[in-house]
Amino acid sequence: MLIDFFFTLKDAKIPVSIKEFLMLLEAMEKGLVSMSLDDFYFLSRTIMVKDEAHYDKFDKAFGLYFKGIDTIFEKRPDIPLDWLTKRMERELTDEQKAAIEKFGYDKLMDRLQELLKEQKERHEGGNKWIGTGGTSAFGNGGTNPEGIRIGGKGGGRSAVKVWEARAFRDYDAERELGTRNIKVALRRLRKFARQGAEEELALDATIKATANNAGYLDIKMQPERKNNIKVLMLLDVGGTMDDHIAQTEELFSAAKTEFKNMEFFYFHNCVYDYLWKNNRRRHAEKFPTWDVLRKYTPDTKVIFVGDATMSPYEILQAGGSVEYNNEEAGATWLQRFTSAFPKYIWLNPEPEGLWQYRQSISVIKQIMSNRMFPVTIEGLERGMRLLSK
Secondary structure (H helix, E strand, O other), rough: HHHHHHHHHHOOOOOOOHHHHHHHHHHOOOOOOOOOHHHHHHHHHHHHHOHHHHHHHHHHHHHHHHOOOOOOOOOOOOOHHHHHOOOOOOOOOOHHHHOOOOOOOOHHHHHHHHHHHHOOOEEEOOOOOOEEEEOOOEEEEEOOOOEEOOOOOOOOOEEEOOOOOOOOOOOOOOOOOHHHHHHHHHHOOEEEEEEEHHHHHHOOHHHHHHHHOOOOOOOOOOEEEEEEEEEEEHHHHHHHHHHHHHHHHHHHHHHHHHOOOOEEEEOOOOOOEEOOOOOHHOOOOOHHHHHHHHHHOOOOOEEEEEEOOOHHHHHHOOOOOOOOOOOHHHHHHHHHHHHHOOEEEEEEEEOOOHHHOHHHHHHHHHHOOOOEEEEEHHHHHHHHHHHHO
C-alpha cells in the first residue's frame, strides 16, 4: 500500500527519494508511532518532506491517497456521505448552549471512536450521534461549544478538530515575498570565511592539539567566521515604483539584515551618470556613477531593483531621462555595470506575466542577458543561485 503512497507523492511533484521511503518503512517497523493515521501523517511528513514549501502539496497528496482508506482511526466503518448532508440548523438559546456538555479533547476523541463502531444509520438533530443540525459534538450544521466537524462547512468556529482538514495554507512559488521569506531566500548567497584577528576558540583544533600534547591542554584560536559577500544594491525610486514601495522596503530591509557588507544607491527609471543615497535630496546630494563603478571590486554582487517600466527612449537615447539632459544613454551605463561586475541580476516587482507587454522591460532584460527575476519566492531563489555560482 505504501508503495502507491510513495508514487502519489512523486506525482504531486514532491522531491522524495527511495532512501527516504525506506527510512519511513524502517520507522514503521520499529513502531516509532502508534497505528493512528494522525501519527503516520506527522511521521511520513517529517521523513519525506525536506522543505516546508512542499507541506501543502504533501497535505493534498496525503488526503487524496488516504481518502476512503482510513482517516483518523485505523478501524472504523465508512460514514455514508448522505448522513452528513446538512438538512437543518438548530437555533439554541444562550442557556441551552451553556448546558451542552463539554468532553475535553481526549474524551472527545475516545467518544468518537465509540460512535464510529456503534452507529449504523444516518442521524439528524440529536445530541449523541454523528449527524447534522443537533447539539452533538460530532457532525456539522449544529451547535456545540467543542466538537469534531465531519463534512459540511463550519459556522460556529468551535471545532477542536476538522475531519480531513489540511493544516497548512499554500506555499506558492509565485507568491510575493514577506520580509521573513526574503531573508530565507537571500541566505543562499551568503559565503562565510574566517578572516582577521584570532579571537574565537577553535574547538576541533584544540582537541587535536591537546591529544597530540599527551593530554596537556593546548588552546588554539581562530578568526571569527563572517559572511564576506559584498553586495551593491541599486534601487529604482519614484514614478511607477510607487506602486511597489511596501514590497521594495521589505526586500531592502531583509537585504540589510542578511548582508553585512552591503552598499546601496538610488536611481530613477534607469541608471545614468549620477546616483544618490537620499531620495529626498537626490538633486543636491549626487554621486557620480563613474566613482561608484571604480570604488567596488569586481567580485561585488550587483542587484538592480526596479520595475523597468518607462519609455524605451529613457534607456536607449542620450537626453532620454525625464529629469535632466543626460549625456549618455542609460543602456550605456547599464552595460558598464555588467562589464565591471560579472555577477549581477535585476529584480523586478512587476508580475512576470506582464513583462511581455512592456517594451522597456524587454530592452533591459536583453541588456541584463536575461538575468531578470520576479520578486517571488521562486524568482528570488533563482536569482541568488545565479549570483552564488
